[in-house]
Amino acid sequence: MKEQEIRAVLDSIKANQMSYKASGYGKPMLETALVDDLARYECAGLTARRARSEDEVGVERDPIVIARGEGAFIWDADGRPYVDMGACFAVAAYGHANAELVEALTTQAQKMMHGMGDVYPTDTKVTFLKRLAELAPGNLNQALLSQSGAEAVETAIKMAQMATKRHRMIAFESCYHGLSYGALSVTGHSDAFKAPFMRRICAETTYVPYANCVRCAFGQTPDQCGFTCLRHLERLLRAPSSGCGDVAAVIAEPVQGRGGDIVPPKGWLKALRDVCTRNGVLLILDEIYTGFGRTGARFACMHEDVVPDILCLGKAMTGGFPLSAAIATPQVLRHWPLNTAEAIHTSTFLGNPMGCAVGLKAMEILERDQLAQRAAKLGDWLLSELRRIAQARRDIIYDVRGKGFMIGIEFADKDGTPRTDLALKIVDEMRDHGFMLLPSGPWSQVVSLSPPLMMPKACLEAFLEVFETCVLKIRA
Numbered sequence: 001m002k003e004q005e006i007r008a009v010l011d012s013i014k015a016n017q018m019s020y021k022a023s024g025y026g027k028p029m030l031e032t033a034l035v036d037d038l039a040r041y042e043c044a045g046l047t048a049r050r051a052r053s054e055d056e057v058g059v060e061r062d063p064i065v066i067a068r069g070e071g072a073f074i075w076d077a078d079g080r081p082y083v084d085m086g087a088c089f090a091v092a093a094y095g096h097a098n099a100e101l102v103e104a105l106t107t108q109a110q111k112m113m114h115g116m117g118d119v120y121p122t123d124t125k126v127t128f129l130k131r132l133a134e135l136a137p138g139n140l141n142q143a144l145l146s147q148s149g150a151e152a153v154e155t156a157i158k159m160a161q162m163a164t165k166r167h168r169m170i171a172f173e174s175c176y177h178g179l180s181y182g183a184l185s186v187t188g189h190s191d192a193f194k195a196p197f198m199r200r201i202c203a204e205t206t207y208v209p210y211a212n213c214v215r216c217a218f219g220q221t222p223d224q225c226g227f228t229c230l231r232h233l234e235r236l237l238r239a240p241s242s243g244c245g246d247v248a249a250v251i252a253e254p255v256q257g258r259g260g261d262i263v264p265p266k267g268w269l270k271a272l273r274d275v276c277t278r279n280g281v282l283l284i285l286d287e288i289y290t291g292f293g294r295t296g297a298r299f300a301c302m303h304e305d306v307v308p309d310i311l312c313l314g315k316a317m318t319g320g321f322p323l324s325a326a327i328a329t330p331q332v333l334r335h336w337p338l339n340t341a342e343a344i345h346t347s348t349f350l351g352n353p354m355g356c357a358v359g360l361k362a363m364e365i366l367e368r369d370q371l372a373q374r375a376a377k378l379g380d381w382l383l384s385e386l387r388r389i390a391q392a393r394r395d396i397i398y399d400v401r402g403k404g405f406m407i408g409i410e411f412a413d414k415d416g417t418p419r420t421d422l423a424l425k426i427v428d429e430m431r432d433h434g435f436m437l438l439p440s441g442p443w444s445q446v447v448s449l450s451p452p453l454m455m456p457k458a459c460l461e462a463f464l465e466v467f468e469t470c471v472l473k474i475r476a
């Protein structure tokens with residue numbers, strides 16, 4: 001979008017503040033009808049934070065129904081624009097309806113919409129795999145593709161088990177790796193995700209504290225740190241009585257996303273790599289959230305020159321088409337048996353050519369437009385502005401942290417008691433002012449920002465202005 005058009009949308013957001021309020025001003029017709037149908041035709045438990053099921057009507061907070069997007073904006077069914085401060089789950093890194101991505105997608109669709117997965121590869125898949133290997137760190141150069149992030153995680157677990165002939169996994173408290181059964185078996189984020197399904201979830205995972213220096217599990221301050229959490233992990237790996245024998249791999253997010261935008265201290269990831277190497281276990285890095293520029297480097301592990309044994313990718317890899325990858329070193333994959341009859345791991349849509357075509361274009365845009373560098377620079381500025389705003393509300397803002405365009409503002413009392421109520425109120429208020437955000441953290445106490453990497457500075461400035469007003473006036 002041209003600068004003038006961006007300004008015009010921002011002006012219309014400002015001018016139409018009243019129309020955002022779902023309650024009190026009456027909901028426009030189109031969206032109301034769609035939300036009624038949603039309540040009727042989709043599992044009521046699915047749409048997050050949906051306030052009603054089929055037989056309940058008139059509840060204040062129905063979800064917004066998104067009708068279209070362009071650049072950093074999305075529009076609801078009744079034509080109201082929002083600034084997308086979360087890039088729709090950190091996916092739309094290159095902006096919504098990016099013309100180059102759309103063209104890549106349509107060109108491929110006209111040529112070949114669907115291929116033969118693992119049996120006969122498409123040319124587009126081969127080209128995509130090659131480029132992915134070129135961009136991946138170190139000798140991570142053989143990938144297995146799938147659709148969702150959770151599938152990439154499950155593939156990585158299979159790779160690790162196959163390579164080590166061991167089964168136990170170590171994962172981190174508050175980590176999020178997806179919600180399908182295999183991915184759930186290494187997800188520590190919330191017991192609520194697992195509780196109904198416990199009997200089918202593999203129990204062979206040990207959870208250890210993450211490098212959360214704001215809420216250190218070992219009660220240490222950052223100056224005392226010395227990576228006590230990693231010493232704890234190493235003790236577990238070495239003590240025969242810890243129940244931690246048989247470990248195939250440690251799985252980690254370089255920055256925890258859904259866990260609350262938690263940024264480990266400098267050097268932690270490298271030290272984690274060393275612990276894994278010293279103890280002969282593999283390191284799986286889940287960069288489904290952090291990958292492709294989000295934290296200000298192409299991959300977050302590159303900030304510390306760390307190369308994992310297996311890297312999981314998804315989300316921004318295509319900017320919107322469901323495609324994910326588990327990419328590993330040849331040393332790991334030489335243990336994967338050759339496919340003589342049926343492949344032991346595949347799926348119908350594996351390496352879908354449209355996903356590969358749009359992924360190739362997305363990687364080109366990321367590098368050409370230096371979007372990671374942009375996120376690093378603007379992210380630093382955004383973080384410092386948010387810290388300035390937080391100064392005035394030290395009574396309710398416990399921490400402001402982030403890396404690149406992955407930022408969290410944690411709401412808690414001074415003694416650390418999470419203030420979920422305030423974080424959710426800010427999310428609601430911001431939406432009522434035309435800014436779309438989501439909460440994160442174990443108690444949903446963190447207001448999370450993961451804007452498109454191309455988000456114009458004018459949008460960020462407009463966001464800061466409204467955010468400051470909301471934060472200053474919110475009652476503790």
Ligand SMILES: Cc1ncc(COP(=O)(O)O)c(C=O)c1O
Binds near residue numbers: 089149153177290314
């Ligand atoms: C770090 C991480 N891993 C895995 C996933 C799961 O990806 P998907 O929702 O595509 O299955 C997510 C999703 O948010 C994620 O943030």
